[in-house]
Structure formats: C-alpha cells, structure tokens
Amino acid sequence: MDVELRGITKRFGSVTANRDVDLKVTSGEVLGLLGENGAGKSTLMNVLCGLYSADEGEILIDGKPVAFAGPGEAIAAGIGMVHQHFMLIPVFTVAENVVLGVEPTGRFDHLDLRRAREQVRAINDDYGLEVDPDALVENLPVGIQQRVEIIKVLFRSADVVIFDEPTAVLTPQEVEDFFNIVKGLRDDGKAIVFITHKLNEILEIADRISVLRAGEIVGGGEVGELNAAELAELMVGRPVSFDVKKTPFDPGEVLLEVEDLTVLRDNDDLAVDRIDLTVRRGEIVGIAGVQGNGQSPLIEALTGLRRVAGGTVRFKGRDITHASARDRHKMGFAHIPEDRQRTGLIPAFTIAENMVLDSYYEDRFSAGPNMRWSAVNAAAAQAAADFDVRTKSVFNTVATLSGGNQQKVIVARELSRDTEFLIAAQPTRGLDIGSIEYIHSRIVEAREEGDGVLIVSSELDEIMALSDRILVMFKGRIVAEYDGASAEKGVVGLAMAGAAA
Amino acid sequence: MTDPQPPGTLSDQLLDRAAPDRTAFEDLVVVPILAVFIALVLGALTMFATNVDLPTIGRSYVALLEGSVGSLSAISETLTAAMPLTLAGLGIALGFRAGLFNIGAEGQVLIGGMAAVIVGFSFDGLPAAIHLPLALLAGAIAGGLYASIAGWLRAATGAHEVISTIMLNLISYRLVDYLLRLDFIQREGRADPISRSVLETAELPRLLTWIDANLRLHAGIFLMLAAVVVIHWLLFRTKLGFEFRASGASPDAARYAGMRAGLIIVLAMGMAGALAGLAGANQGLGVLGRATPGFSAGIGFDAIAVALLGRSHPYGVLLAGLLFGALEAGGRQMQVDAGVSIDLIGIIQALIIVFIAAPLLVRSLFPWAFRKLAKVGRE
Ligand SMILES: Nc1ncnc2c1ncn2[C@@H]1O[C@H](COP(=O)(O)OP(=O)(O)OP(=O)(O)O)[C@@H](O)[C@H]1O
Ligand SMILES: [Mg+2]
Numbered sequence: 001m002d003v004e005l006r007g008i009t010k011r012f013g014s015v016t017a018n019r020d021v022d023l024k025v026t027s028g029e030v031l032g033l034l035g036e037n038g039a040g041k042s043t044l045m046n047v048l049c050g051l052y053s054a055d056e057g058e059i060l061i062d063g064k065p066v067a068f069a070g071p072g073e074a075i076a077a078g079i080g081m082v083h084q085h086f087m088l089i090p091v092f093t094v095a096e097n098v099v100l101g102v103e104p105t106g107r108f109d110h111l112d113l114r115r116a117r118e119q120v121r122a123i124n125d126d127y128g129l130e131v132d133p134d135a136l137v138e139n140l141p142v143g144i145q146q147r148v149e150i151i152k153v154l155f156r157s158a159d160v161v162i163f164d165e166p167t168a169v170l171t172p173q174e175v176e177d178f179f180n181i182v183k184g185l186r187d188d189g190k191a192i193v194f195i196t197h198k199l200n201e202i203l204e205i206a207d208r209i210s211v212l213r214a215g216e217i218v219g220g221g222e223v224g225e226l227n228a229a230e231l232a233e234l235m236v237g238r239p240v241s242f243d244v245k246k247t248p249f250d251p252g253e254v255l256l257e258v259e260d261l262t263v264l265r266d267n268d269d270l271a272v273d274r275i276d277l278t279v280r281r282g283e284i285v286g287i288a289g290v291q292g293n294g295q296s297p298l299i300e301a302l303t304g305l306r307r308v309a310g311g312t313v314r315f316k317g318r319d320i321t322h323a324s325a326r327d328r329h330k331m332g333f334a335h336i337p338e339d340r341q342r343t344g345l346i347p348a349f350t351i352a353e354n355m356v357l358d359s360y361y362e363d364r365f366s367a368g369p370n371m372r373w374s375a376v377n378a379a380a381a382q383a384a385a386d387f388d389v390r391t392k393s394v395f396n397t398v399a400t401l402s403g404g405n406q407q408k409v410i411v412a413r414e415l416s417r418d419t420e421f422l423i424a425a426q427p428t429r430g431l432d433i434g435s436i437e438y439i440h441s442r443i444v445e446a447r448e449e450g451d452g453v454l455i456v457s458s459e460l461d462e463i464m465a466l467s468d469r470i471l472v473m474f475k476g477r478i479v480a481e482y483d484g485a486s487a488e489k490g491v492v493g494l495a496m497a498g499a500a501a
Numbered sequence: 502m503t504d505p506q507p508p509g510t511l512s513d514q515l516l517d518r519a520a521p522d523r524t525a526f527e528d529l530v531v532v533p534i535l536a537v538f539i540a541l542v543l544g545a546l547t548m549f550a551t552n553v554d555l556p557t558i559g560r561s562y563v564a565l566l567e568g569s570v571g572s573l574s575a576i577s578e579t580l581t582a583a584m585p586l587t588l589a590g591l592g593i594a595l596g597f598r599a600g601l602f603n604i605g606a607e608g609q610v611l612i613g614g615m616a617a618v619i620v621g622f623s624f625d626g627l628p629a630a631i632h633l634p635l636a637l638l639a640g641a642i643a644g645g646l647y648a649s650i651a652g653w654l655r656a657a658t659g660a661h662e663v664i665s666t667i668m669l670n671l672i673s674y675r676l677v678d679y680l681l682r683l684d685f686i687q688r689e690g691r692a693d694p695i696s697r698s699v700l701e702t703a704e705l706p707r708l709l710t711w712i713d714a715n716l717r718l719h720a721g722i723f724l725m726l727a728a729v730v731v732i733h734w735l736l737f738r739t740k741l742g743f744e745f746r747a748s749g750a751s752p753d754a755a756r757y758a759g760m761r762a763g764l765i766i767v768l769a770m771g772m773a774g775a776l777a778g779l780a781g782a783n784q785g786l787g788v789l790g791r792a793t794p795g796f797s798a799g800i801g802f803d804a805i806a807v808a809l810l811g812r813s814h815p816y817g818v819l820l821a822g823l824l825f826g827a828l829e830a831g832g833r834q835m836q837v838d839a840g841v842s843i844d845l846i847g848i849i850q851a852l853i854i855v856f857i858a859a860p861l862l863v864r865s866l867f868p869w870a871f872r873k874l875a876k877v878g879r880e
Contacts (some may be wrong), residue, residue, distance in 0.1 A: 325757070
C-alpha cells in the first residue's frame with residue numbers, strides 16, 4: 001500500500017507546525033524522517049494516523065484521496081503508529097493491551113482472551129518478537145513495551161507502520177533487535193516511516209530520507225546519496241560539530257564520595273550492591289550500562305529520593321546519606337531525571353512554572369509565603385531563550401511543546417542555576433543534534449566552572465564523548481573503570497554486556 | 502514556521518501571553534450556562550412526566566426565580582444558603598487542586614460546627630470582639646484537625662482518603678449524638694439531644710434587621726468573601742499553593758522537585774477541613790444558634806458538587822455556591838407556591854452537574870453556540 005501526503009498544512013493557534021508538506025511512503029520501503037526538535041515530525045505523522053486533521057492538503061492511499069475523522073478510521077485504512085510516548089495500560093497484560101478496542105469476543109460479549117493470546121503468539125512468531133502475552137506491561141522493560149506497541153499495530157493489520165523516535169529509549173542491543181524487526185516488516189511489504197535524531201541509525205535502516213525544518217520539507221533523497229554531515233546541516237541549517245571540545249582534564253578536590261552504597265528496589269530486591277564512587281571538581285564521570293542494572297536506583301539514592309539501605313554518601317566531606325532532596329538541592333545539586341514526562345515536568349503546568357519546579361522556594365522567586373511570579377516569568381523567559389526552547393510564550397503549557405523541547409526545559413531549569421554538582425540521566429534523550437551539541441557544551445561548561453558531573457546514559461557515544469572517567473555498571477555493581485580519553489568503545493561495550501563481571 | 506516576529510529581544514517576546522483561548526472561555530462560561538438551561542428544561546419534563554400540569558410547571562419556575570432573586574428577602578435567603586456551601590466547597594476545591602478527593606466535608610462541618618457552638622455558649626461575659634472570633638477559630642481548628650486524621654492516615658500508611666473520610670463522616674454523626682447528651686452541652690431541662698444556645702456575643706450578627714427583622718443575612722458573608730480571596734491568593738500566589746497544585750497535578754514530579762508529599766497532604770487536608778469547619782461554624786453561629794443531630798443537612802455533600810461545578814477555582818466555587826444557594830432558596834418557594842416537591846430541586850441540581858461534567862454532550866446538543874473546533878486553528 002502506498003500513501004501520499006499532499007500539501008499538508010497544520011496549525012496550532014498561531015504556530016504553523018506543518019506547512020505545505022508533500023511526502024510519499026511506498027510499500028517495502030523505509031522512509032526516514034529527520035528534523036530538529038519542534039520541526040513538526042510528530043505532528044505530521046499524527047495527521048497521517050488520523051489523530052489531527054490537517055488544515056489544508058490531502059492524504060491519498062494508492063492514489064485515492066481519503067479523509068480520517070479519527071485514529072479509528074486511519075487504523076481501519078491500515079495506518080498504524082507507535083508513538084513517541086507509549087500508550088499502554090500498565091496494569092493490563094500484553095494480550096489485554098494488544099486487543100484493547102478490538103477485543104475478540106464470544107457469545108454474550110465474553111472476552112476471548114485465549115484467542116487473543118494465540119493471535120499475539122502468531123504475530124510473535126512471524127516477526128521474531130518474543131513477548132510473553134501474559135506478562136503485565138508494568139513489569140516489562142521499555143524495549144519490550146515497545147514491542148507490545150508494535151504487536152498492537154500489527155494486530156490491527158496495518159500496512160503502514162509509523163515509528164516516532166522508537167530508538168530513543170532503547171539500549172544498543174535492543175536497537176539491533178529492533179532493526180531486525182523493522183527489516184522483517186519491510187521485507188513483508190509494509191511501508192515504514194521511521195523518525196529519529198540519530199543519523200547513523202537512519203543511514204543504516206532507511207531507504208529514503210526526508211528532512212523537515214520549521215514545518216517544511218527542506219530536502220532528502222535516496223540513502224546512498226547523503227552523508228551524516230550533509231543531513232545534519234540540512235536539519236539544523238548550519239554545520240554541526242559532532243566532537244565535544246573540552247579543556248584538558250584537571251580535576252580538583254573530591255566533591256562526592258560514595259562508600260559501600262547499597263540500595264534496594266521497591267520490592268526489596270538488591271538494586272545497587274556496595275558501590276564505591278568518587279566525583280571530583282572539574283570532572284565528568286560517566287556511568288555506562290545497559291538500562292536496568294541499577295542506574296536509576298543509584299541516581300535516586302544520590303539525589304535523596306530513595307532511602308539508602310547501607311553505606312555512606314559524603315558531599316564536600318559532609319555526610320549526606322540521609323539528607324532530603326530539597327537539602328541536596330540547596331547544597332547545589334542539579335538533577336536531570338530520566339523520565340521527563342513523569343518525574344521531570346508537569347505537562348499541564350506552564351513553561352514558566354516548570355522552570356521553577358524545584359527552585360520556587362529560593363529568594364529569587366519568592367518573598368515570605370508569596371511567589372514572585374514576575375521574577376519567575378522573567379527568569380523563565382531568559383532561560384527559555386538561552387536554551388533555545390522553541391515556543392511562542394512561557395505561558396504555554398509544557399504539554400504543547402515537542403518532545404525535545406520538553407527536555408530542553410528541564411536542562412534549562414537545572415543548568416541555569418548556580419550548581420556545584422550535576423547528576424544527569426539520559427540528558428539528551430530525544431534531542432536533535434543541534435541541541436545535543438548545545439547541551440553537551442553546557443555540561444562541559446559546568447565542569448570547567450568546577451562542578452562535579454555524573455552522567456548516566458545508555459548512549460555509549462554520549463558517555464565516550466563527555467566523560468573524563470568511565471565506569472561500567474552491571475547487575476548493581478561497578479565492574480570496570482576506564483580513562484575517558486583512552487577508552488575504546490568496543491571494550492566498554494563488552495563490559496556493559498557483563499564481560500568484565 | 503515562525504510568523505513575522507514582533508520587535509524586542511527573544512526573552513521579551515516569550516513573556517507575551519497568548520490571547521485568552523476561545524475554547525477555555527466556552528468551557529468556563531458557555532457550557533455552564535447551557536447546562537443550567539438544559540437542566541431546567543429536563544426538570545420541566547420530569548414534572549410533566551409526573552402529571553404536573555403545564556400552568557403549575559410555569560408557576561413553579563416563576564417561584565424558583567422569585568424565591569431566589571425576586572425580592573430582598575429572597576436574595577437574603579440565597580446568600581444565607583450560599584455561605585456554607587461556598588466555604589465547604591472551597592475546602593473541597595483546595596483538596597482537588599492538591600490531588601485529594603475529600604468526601605469528608607460533611608463530618609468536618611459537623612465537628613467544626615459543634616466546636617464553634619460549644620465555645621459559643623461557654624465563656625459568658627466575654628466581649629463579642631473576642632468571643633465571636635474565638636468561636637469561629639474553634640470551628641476552623643476542630644474541622645481542620647478532624648480532616649487531618651484522614652490526611653495523616655494517607656501520608657503515613659497510604660490509606661486512601663476517600664475511604665477514610667467516608668468513615669470519619671460516619672464517626673462524626675455518632676460523635677455529635679454523643680456530645681449532645683453530655684451534661685455541659687445538652688440544654689437544661691431537655692431530654693432530646695439539643696445543645697445550649699449560642700450566646701449573643703458569639704453570634705454572627707444579622708446585617709439587615711434594620712430593614713426587616715426577618716432577614717437572615719448575617720456577617721458570615723464577609724467570612725465567605727474573605728475565604729474566596731484568601732484561597733485564591735493561597736493557590737495561585739503562594740509557595741504553598743504552588744506545592745499543592747504541583748502535588749495534585751503530578752505527585753512524582755513534585756517529589757522529584759523536593760516537595761514533601763506527606764506534609765503537603767496533611768496540610769491540604771487540614772486546610773480543607775478548616776474551611777468545612779468554618780462552614781459548620783457559620784451555620785451554628787449565624788443561622789441555627791445551637792447544634793442538633795445532623796445539623797449539617799448535607800452541606801458537605803452538596804459542597805462536592807459546588808467544587809466540581811466551580812472547576813476547583815475559588816471564583817468558580819463562589820459562583821457555583823451562589824447558584825446552589827439560589828436553587829435552595831428558590832426551591833423552598835417552589836414548594837410553597839406551586840406545591841412541587843423540593844426533591845425536584847435535587848434533580849435539577851444533579852442534572853446541572855451531569856451536564857457540566859460532560860461538556861462534549863453540551864457541545865453536541867448546541868453546536869451553534871460553539872465555534873467549530875476545526876476552525877480554532879485558523880485565526
Ligand atoms: N497540541 C499542540 N498545541 C500547540 N502547539 C503544538 C501542539 N503540538 C505540537 N505543537 C507545536 O508544533 C510544533 C511541532 O511539534 P512536533 O511535536 O510535531 O515536533 P517534532 O518534530 O516531533 O519534535 P521532537 O523531535 O522534539 O519530538 C512545535 O512548535 C510544537 O510546540
Ligand atoms: Mg516528536
């Protein structure tokens with residue numbers, strides 16, 4: 001099935017998210033869609049899958065114009081989408097999530113879960129997905145949750161499958177598996193749209209590439225004709241440097257000292273197992289590791305959000321093992337949490353409110369019991385301008401921002417403050433290359449000012465580019481340590497997989 | 502993507518507020534008005550279905566209007582009925598904003614009112630300037646503490662406040678029964694459970710007796726207006742209000758931002774209870790002058806509807822409280838003039854809530870009253 005978008009324009013109030021976009025997706029082909037944060041990729045795809053209706057333009061399926069009144073009709077027409085932010089019900093099983101809305105029912109509306117399970121297994125087998133239909137979604141790692149989303153789409157017999165930044169949440173190993181799934185789908189004759197910010201990925205998987213900038217298609221072509229640097233320039237509109245410039249490593253006194261730290265998960269499983277760790281002033285320490293090896297509990301313990309089961313944490317010589325999150329914030333901790341929508345931001349609040357979510361109590365922003373909203377708004381506008389948050393006004397809610405711009409709000413909030421120690425979890429998840437360049441430079445700047453920086457990322461490239469020292473975390477322990485300047489990617493990657501344990 | 506830029510630096514431009522959203526205006530103003538209208542129409546149909554003839558239906562709606570705003574005494578009655586509803590409604594709205602579903606206003610009204618009445622008949626000889634504030638304060642504190650139990654249970658053990666406040670309601674009914682039979686509370690010479698009378702120095706003074714001795718409007722109205730302003734200030738201008746709203750909108754994000762969830766829950770619950778307690782005091786000191794079993798008369802439950810109707814916004818709650826006060830005052834008149842059952846008012850109130858809660862239903866019933874959603878983007 002071939003789908004064509006012709007002259008699509010979509011506006012939100014005074015913002016034009018898409019302007020006169022032409023796009024063609026052909027069966028048996030992967031179309032890579034590139035573009036900066038806020039370029040309008042998600043919006044365009046939401047138009048295609050019936051979630052938004054375009055203000056102008058038309059959609060043609062196999063040459064015939066169609067109109068979708070809602071996602072239901074798009075699905076019926078064979079267009080399915082795996083969204084940037086998953087849409088699963090955590091307390092339902094995989095099979096229940098998959099059949100939701102199109103449940104196979106028997107007599108008296110009896111929900112035929114057995115048939116559902118069988119159908120899920122069949123799809124599993126066809127595409128080598130290996131998902132247990134009876135597992136509860138909330139217990140699954142993100143990589144598997146994504147497969148559930150894929151099964152959902154295939155279950156509704158989609159011929160066009162849209163992936164909106166599918167790899168942002170995946171580990172390198174999961175990305176590889178995911179690519180094999182995509183190739184399987186393509187060879188099966190499905191038409192695929194693939195949105196990503198990672199140029200190497202798009203060069204690997206896509207057959208054809210289109211680049212959006214500020215809502216318009218600015219270029220593209222067959223994948224063989226383009227290289228990464230050209231694509232980057234097309235996206236951002238200027239040449240982008242992929243290297244991080246750092247001054248020579250010259251660490252100062254020890255800032256954070258972790259000794260014998262033990263942390264438990266909510267279910268009392270051991271998450272962090274007697275870890276020792278130091279971060280010095282002017283040093284970036286990167287923790288590499290496949291997600292789920294205890295990084296999140298470690299961060300929560302270091303930021304005062306999770307109780308420590310054993311060991312000590314010292315900051316500038318002072319014992320802060322049991323200090324609250326607020327106390328640490330006052331000491332100059334900055335924290336970029338990994339789950340921006342759940343823990344980093346309040347989507348229904350304005351950008352200005354989100355900009356002071358953890359610093360509203362400071363004298364800059366409040367006087368006695370009162371908030372100083374004018375000061376908040378001014379500071380928020382300044383930070384939004386500094387960090388290139390693309391929006392018309394800081395009084396817009398964060399929910400109206402594109403995914404990458406939401407991330408920039410968090411980074412702006414945490415880095416526009418006078419900090420001493422920065423903990424960043426996946427700081428550039430979902431950001432375009434221009435923004436990554438910028439945020440990396442801000443992190444390095446913090447280091448240059450004498451901050452200690454701890455970066456946790458499943459993005460090995462990011463760890464390699466930024467870190468002065470690399471630690472590898474595996475099953476709750478630090479299993480290897482490398483010098484940032486001389487570490488080899490292959491070696492670190494092997495350690496992440498447990499080779500050093 | 503960006504349209505021609507206005508002059509000024511980027512950070513100045515970011516401070517521009519977008520023009521008020523047409524959809525927001527429709528949701529806040531047009532939908533409620535239409536909801537009231539539909540509810541009245543359906544109320545008429547209900548009467549018709551129960552064999553009330555058309556002239557009587559007409560007469561009853563005239564009575565509803567007259568009894569609520571048709572005369573000075575009607576307005577006085579409307580305002581008097583609106584006061585406790587608004588006060589308790591503010592408390593519930595505050596809870597909603599903080600993510601708490603407080604079903605316990607009824608019990609908090611009872612406990613607060615009881616405390617205010619006890620202080621109100623004790624302390625013979627105190628000047629009014631001290632006695633009245635003291636009695637009001639007692640009501641607020643008692644209601645606040647009573648609600649804090651549910652807050653504390655939630656914060657310390659995770660017990661859901663819906664369940665614990667319902668239980669606290671049941672406890673409060675019997676607690677009031679018990680208190681009313683205690684020697685120092687029960688009125689001398691009475692066998693039935695009724696408290697002593699509030700002393701004149703603790704009464705909320707009637708305001709319009711110089712016009713007509715029967716006008717019941719009392720000084721509680723200032724309490725109500727002050728509470729609206731204070732709660733608005735609290736929610737939108739203070740640090741604490743920011744914490745309340747953040748915890749309500751996203752408990753996880755609030756916790757990550759270093760806010761103390763437990764403390765916020767207890768405080769929000771306590772303040773909600775204090776407002777409900779004030780509603781009780783308002784009744785005890787301003788209208789009834791004594792306490793009897795069940796003197797709360799469902800105010801705490803109606804207040805939930807008032808908070809929902811007011812969209813948990815203090816000014817919205819005030820308007821909703823006034824509307825419900827008007828329905829109550831007008832309903833009594835309806836019963837007198839047209840002989841229609843007061844239950845009909847309950848039905849109309851319920852219908853209003855249903856339609857407010859379902860804006861899409863209202864939109865689809867009156868498509869001409871709203872701009873087409875698709876066109877919103879085209880301005
Ligand atoms: N519901 C909405 N209301 C108002 N503006 C919106 C809404 N959704 C998106 N926008 C705006 O439309 C533009 C395009 O957003 P979109 O989400 O399509 O970007 P994107 O290309 O997917 O970016 P990212 O890579 O960051 O996810 C942005 O400027 C965004 O702020
Ligand atoms: Mg997007």
